[in-house]
Amino acid sequence: MAELTSFGYFAGDSLLHNLDPRFKLLYIIALSLVCLNLNFLSLLIMSVLLLGLIVYARLPLRSGFKELRYFFVLLVFVFMARVLSTGGESLIDFKFFSISRQGLTVGFLVCWRLAFIVALGFTLISTTRPSEIKAAVQWFLKPVPFIPEQKVAIMMGLILRFVPVIFDQAAETGEAQKARCVQNRKNPVYRLIKLGFPLMRRTFERADDLVAAMEARGFTENRTDPDLVAHQRDWVALTVVGSLCALVIML
Amino acid sequence: MNIIEIENLTHRFADGTIGIEGINLAIRQGSFVVVAGHNGSGKTTLLRHLNGLLLPSDGVVRLAGKRVEEDLLKARQFVGMMFQDADSQIVGETVYEDVAFGPENLCLERAAIKKRVNSALRVVGLQDLADQRPHLLSGGEKRRLAIAGVLAMEPGVIVFDEPFASLDYPGVKQVLQHIVDLHRSGHTIVVTTHDLEKIIAHADRLIIMQGGKIVRDGSPVEIVGHLEAFGVRKPCAYRLGLEAESWLN
Numbered sequence: 118m119a120e121l122t123s124f125g126y127f128a129g130d131s132l133l134h135n136l137d138p139r140f141k142l143l144y145i146i147a148l149s150l151v152c153l154n155l156n157f158l159s160l161l162i163m164s165v166l167l168l169g170l171i172v173y174a175r176l177p178l179r180s181g182f183k184e185l186r187y188f189f190v191l192l193v194f195v196f197m198a199r200v201l202s203t204g205g206e207s208l209i210d211f212k213f214f215s216i217s218r219q220g221l222t223v224g225f226l227v228c229w230r231l232a233f234i235v236a237l238g239f240t241l242i243s244t245t246r247p248s249e250i251k252a253a254v255q256w257f258l259k260p261v262p263f264i265p266e267q268k269v270a271i272m273m274g275l276i277l278r279f280v281p282v283i284f285d286q287a288a289e290t291g292e293a294q295k296a297r298c299v300q301n302r303k304n305p306v307y308r309l310i311k312l313g314f315p316l317m318r319r320t321f322e323r324a325d326d327l328v329a330a331m332e333a334r335g336f337t338e339n340r341t342d343p344d345l346v347a348h349q350r351d352w353v354a355l356t357v358v359g360s361l362c363a364l365v366i367m368l
Numbered sequence: 369m370n371i372i373e374i375e376n377l378t379h380r381f382a383d384g385t386i387g388i389e390g391i392n393l394a395i396r397q398g399s400f401v402v403v404a405g406h407n408g409s410g411k412t413t414l415l416r417h418l419n420g421l422l423l424p425s426d427g428v429v430r431l432a433g434k435r436v437e438e439d440l441l442k443a444r445q446f447v448g449m450m451f452q453d454a455d456s457q458i459v460g461e462t463v464y465e466d467v468a469f470g471p472e473n474l475c476l477e478r479a480a481i482k483k484r485v486n487s488a489l490r491v492v493g494l495q496d497l498a499d500q501r502p503h504l505l506s507g508g509e510k511r512r513l514a515i516a517g518v519l520a521m522e523p524g525v526i527v528f529d530e531p532f533a534s535l536d537y538p539g540v541k542q543v544l545q546h547i548v549d550l551h552r553s554g555h556t557i558v559v560t561t562h563d564l565e566k567i568i569a570h571a572d573r574l575i576i577m578q579g580g581k582i583v584r585d586g587s588p589v590e591i592v593g594h595l596e597a598f599g600v601r602k603p604c605a606y607r608l609g610l611e612a613e614s615w616l617n
Contacts, residue, residue, distance in 0.1 A: 125501065126462075126499075126501075128499050246461075246462065246465075246499075247461035247462070247465075248460075248461060248462070248465050274459070274460070274461055274465075275459065277461045278458070278459060278460065278461050278502070278503075281501075281503040282455060282503055285503070323453075323455075323456050326451065326453055326456035326457070327456050327457075327459065329416070329421050329451070330449075330451055330456055330457040330459065331459060331469075332421055332444070333419055333421055333444055333448075333449040333451075334444065334459075334469055334470040334473060334517065334518075334521065335441050335444040335445055335470060335473040335474060335521070336469075336473055337441065337473050339475060340472045340473050340475060341471070341472040341475050341476060341477070341478065341481060344478045
C-alpha cells in the first residue's frame with residue numbers, strides 16, 4: 118500500500134482553491150522574493166496572514182508539519198551555521214566557538230524566511246490540483262522560444278505521478294532485502310548498491326511500459342490545451358497581494 | 369464482418385529473436401476471443417501489433433480493412449489496450465486526469481472530454497474517486513481506472529493483456545463483470561491469459577499460442593482437450609467433465 122502523504126492536493130471550495138493557478142504562481146514568486154528582505158515585524162504580519170489563510174482553507178496543518186519534519190532538521194543546521202558564522206557582540210564563548218547576539222538574530226530571521234517560503238509552497242500545493250500547476254507552467258512557458266511547453270508539462274505530470282510509485286518500489290525492494298538479512302551487512306555503500314541497482318532496473322522497465330501505455334492511448338504533443346480562465350477575483354487578489362508586498366517593504 | 373485481419377504476420381526483435389511467426393488470424397466484429405499460452409509464447413507481442421505499438425517485420429495487420437501503419441493514431445483510438453501492470457498504464461495525477469489523457473491526445477474540446485471522462489468513470493463505478501490520486505487506489509480500482517481510460521477513447525476493440533494478474537477474488541469478479549458488460553455493449557474483446565479458469569465460460573473462441581505461432585484455434589469446447597499439451601492448465605470444470613461455469617455466478 119502506498120504511503121499516505123499530506124503534501125499534495127486537498128479538495129476544497131475555498132477562495133484559495135478557486136483562484137487561477139497562473140495568479141497563484143505569481144503570488145508565490147512575488148511573496149517569496151519580498152520575504153527575503155523583510156524585518157521581524159513585516160515577517161510576523163505576513164506569517165499571521167498566511168497562517169490565517171491556511172486555517173481558512175481548512176488545510177491539514179498538523180500533518181503538514183509532520184510531513185515537513187525533515188525540513189525542520191535542515192533549518193536547525195542552517196540556524197547553527199548562521200549563528201556560528203556571524204560575528205558581533207559575543208554572548209557565549211566556548212573554545213573555538215562564539216555565539217553572538219547578531220548571529221542568533223540573523224539565524225532566526227533566515228530560518229523564519231525559509232519556513233515562510235515552504236509554507237507558501239505547502240499552501241499552493243494543497244489548494245491547487247497538479248494539473249492546474251502544470252497548466253500554469255505550460256502557459257508561462259508558451260512565449261519562451263526553444264522550450265516545448267507541452268513536453269515540459271507532460272514531464273512534470275509524470276514526475277508527480279511516478280515519484281510515489283518509485284518510493285513504493287524502493288520500500289518493496291528494501292523489505293525483500295531485509296527479509297534476506299541485508300542489515301547484517303554494515304557497509305552502507307554495499308547496501309546502497311544492492312538497493313540502487315534493482316530499483317533503477319525496475320524503474321527503467323516501468324518507464325518502458327509507460328511509454329507503450331502512453332503510445333497506446335495516442336500520445337502526441339499536439340493535445341487539447343488546458344482550460345484557464347481569469348476571473349475578477351483573481352485580479353482583486355493580485356491587487357491585494359501587490360499592495361501587501363509594497364506595504365511590508367515600506368515598514 | 370472481420371474487424372481484425374492478420375496475414376502472415378512475423379515479428380523479429382532487434383536482437384534477431386523471432387517473437388511471432390506466420391500468424392494468420394481473422395476476428396469477427398463483436399466476438400470474444402481468448403488467446404492462451406504459457407509465458408513467452410508470443411501473446412503480448414501479437415497484441416501489440418493490433419494498435420501499432422509494434423509494427424510487423426513481415427505481413428499485414430488490418431483494422432476494419434485499413435492497414436494499421438496507415439494511421440497509427442486512428443488504430444490506437446480504435447483498439448483500446450489494457451496492459452498487464454495497471455500501475456504503469458496510469459499516467460494522470462488524479463483519476464479524472466488519467467481518464468482525460470486519451471481524449472486530450474485526440475484534441476477534443478474540453479466539454480467533450482468532460483462528457484467522455486464522466487461517462488467512462490460512471491461505467492466503471494469510480495465517479496466518486498475522480499479527485500483521488502491513482503497510487504492510493506486498490507489493485508481492482510486501478511484496473512477499473514485503466515478500463516475507464518480505454519473507454520474514454522471510444523474504441524471498437526478492447527484488448528486485455530492478463531487482466532486478472534495479481535487481483536484478489538473480488539477484484540477478479542469486478543474486472544470480469546466489466547469485460548462481459550463491454551462485450552454485451554457491442555465491443556470486440558480479445559483477452560490473453562495463461563489462466564483460463566476465470567474467463568473461459570464467456571469466450572466464444574479460444575486460440576492457443578506456442579513458440580510465437582498459433583497452434584490451435586476454435587471454440588473453447590473443441591480446443592480445451594489440447595490445452596495441457598501446450599503448457600496451459602485445463603480449467604477445473606472440464607477436468608471434472610462439467611461445463612465451464614462463470615466466475616460471476
